Amino acid sequence: MNKMVMVMVAKPGKTREAIAAVKAMVEYVNTKHDLKTVAYMQIMGGTTGTIYVIGEDKDAASAQAASAKVMTDEGYWALSQKLAEVIINPPTMSFLQPL
Secondary structure (H helix, E strand, O other): OEEEEEEEEEOOOOHHHHHHHHHHHHHHHHHHOOOEEEEEEOOOOOOOOEEEEEEEEOOHHHHHHHHHHHHOOHHHHHHHHHHHOOEEEEEEEEEEOOO
16 A cells, blocks of 8 residues: 655644644545545644644555546645645645555
8 A cells, every 4th residue: 555645734823723624625535536544633742733644545556546636626626725724835745655
């Protein structure tokens, strides 16, 4: 299984709003696009308010196909805009493959 990890940090005073926006996005893509993503919040160590969204795909081809579908989805972009209002900078994204 390949993993996709998106990391973002809530703006000061916007943690609740960031959590709500991330939860809405995860629920949306999991339901509409049949993806397997989970959101986590860092609670100790590091930067407070760091949120991780971790997804998995069976291989790179499935990840690319899913990404192509999501990138053309207006509902996803509307949720992304709400998220952008409550996080610092754009999220970083990494794609991981098992060794």
